[in-house]
Amino acid sequence: MRYWVSAHIVSDFYQGLVPASIPFFVLERDYSYAAASGLALAATLGSSLPQPILGILVDRRPLLWLAPAGLLAAGAGAGLAGLAPGYALVWTLLLLSGVGVAAFHPAAGRDARRAAGGSAGAMSLFAAGGSIGFFLAPALVAPAFVAWGVGATALFIPPAVLMAFVLWRHQQRRTVATETAAGVPGPDRWPPFLLLTAVAVIRSVAGIGIITFLALYWIVELGATPFLGGVALTAFLVGGVLGTLAGGRIADRIGMLPTIRIGCAAAIPALVLLRLVPDPGLGLVVAVLAGAAVNLPFAVLVKLGQDYLPARPGTAAGVTLGLAVSAGGLFVPLLGALADRHGPQAVLTVVCVVPLGALLAALFLPRP
Template identity: 60%
Template sequence: MATSEITAPSGLGPPVARWRMWMWAVAHAVDDLYQGLVLASVPYFVLERHYSYVAASGLTLAATLGSALPQPLIGIAVDRLRLPRLAAAGVLLAGVGYGLSGQAGPYAVVWLLLLLSGLGMAMFHPAAGRAARQAAGDSVTGMSVFAAGGTLGFFLAPVLATPVLVSLGVGASVLFIPPAVLVAFVLARNVRREPVAGHRQATGRDQWRPFAVLTVIGVIRSTVFAAITTFIGLYWIRYLHGSQVIAGVALACFLGGGVVGTVLGGRLADRLGLVRSVQLGAVLVAPMLIGLRLQSGPLLSLLFAVLVGVALNIPFAVLVRLGQDYLPARPGTAAGVTLGLSVSVGGLLAPVFGLVADANGPQMVFTLLCFVPIAAFVLGLFLSPPHHLERH
């Protein structure tokens, strides 16, 4: 079994680095908030605009396509041209695109606005991932704070959207634009204060083979994540016979566990090493899913919803950091793939489980999910530690 070099915990660094790390974490939370808001708003578009299920899925597809396809190219551009204000422009576009979608009339305009919102997310991740890595330095814990910001934003989306859209309608999406404007302003001002030279730049030979393995592991993780977030509510209602409120609590437990797991994964990686942390996360997910699947009541199952969220997200920040270590001269490209492309591809694969649910119910989805993490663990055995990097 390949093991990773164990690095000493380094916390979040000096005060300036801590400030930048938290700034990027908050920005990541706001950016990914809009990804969650798109998903949370789809039912309200259906109810108010009388969209078909196909049209509703098309809205999700628009945001996913906008965020998935351009990210590798944007990552390459960030590595070559730096583009320091791209992250600010990205979060602004993500917020404005989503915010105006509820005000738009024709379906084609709504679709285009959500596509642009997804493009904004694609612009944000490579640039932000590169800047966050510079702020975090050698600390995986620091990168986990950045990654946890995105998980937190996704978690907050349904919490914030439900009362607003229920009381005011889908047109109230415009009320969610101000956070994007504020964060874009802060990021744009910060760019002028950050040094354009003198930061530590990692050098070394790119390791494309382990990076490809890591990317597939990321796709597997995000596929499980997308399937759970899509079907956990139906599983609680139709199989565990819980109420709609308990079903919502189950989703919140899973996503809340994900925030905890993301931060925990960074701390474990600082102590155990990067590769071991990825392997550990893959080992823990299957038993937690099996424990969830074996429960027959809606309340005790909530504990396993939390544990599944924790285990599934232990490798999340580590995947981002390890990907950048495999491609030391291309941190933007690595972040675009691990933070953006692999997550979006996982979402595109989720409809496969929808076919399973239509034929056999949501319980069969969770039965199959118990086996999926095994593939991630097997692939994890082929990961090699990153080469020692020279820094100057």
């Protein structure tokens, strides 16, 4: 499991790098909010569109090389984006990075489930790896961008190369299994899985909206420095790591469905408080709480999705870890247009009510 947790950290670091870099593209290259949101859309399209096909493939074949190759593509695309001279090339490289992320998640989710067995807590470690990667991105990227500009993205290519090599060696030592399922009996249940996907997408809209615009809100509305704006985003993502880990432990005690519903319900007041807090310093504490609430159901959604599709763990992981999360990013350009018209505070206001839709859908999820 440790290989998959580490690889997930590296993979989702590059997903986190994109929203962490958006304020600096706005400030350094004078991109509009809508144009900057288009960069997030590029990474989203790359990481979402290939997911269903890749999930089907990894459920049929081992494809042990796919996850390492995805890490390489994710790191190269995101790392070179800051060096690209024009918007079109930046957009294309971030699209490539997203495709790399899409290649990683289905194979990694399939094999991590096999390593985790039936424990939601163990699966939460793998899911938390992605949250840690998101957390590390602004923590490392913001200081580098402040010092050297967006061209500093190139500094973050080596981790992808190193982790891809380590993971490839690990995969070569594995015995190629002929079974792709994780050994859980029972038929696939598509209607509940599609409803769960809707919960994951709605939750993703709230999370990605905050990740994309929280730093800008701190800078533009609360008068914080760009560095403190990056710290606010980091605080939200630290809360996300804590919430992901807590969600798996809670689900092992009280069940997956109550955990999902509690997380969706708790996100609403937490996001309202984040929107209303007047002081950027005090807001850092609130950002941690909001991140924990929004991410409490994350690992549980992954585990429950694979329980709904026991014969297709790669497809389930590709959708819940990749497609559903990335699909939330499809709404970022709409949020960017809203920010251009009314400011980042309008985005945070809209995001406060989004988890209500996830809660309503979660109430209809059946027991696995």
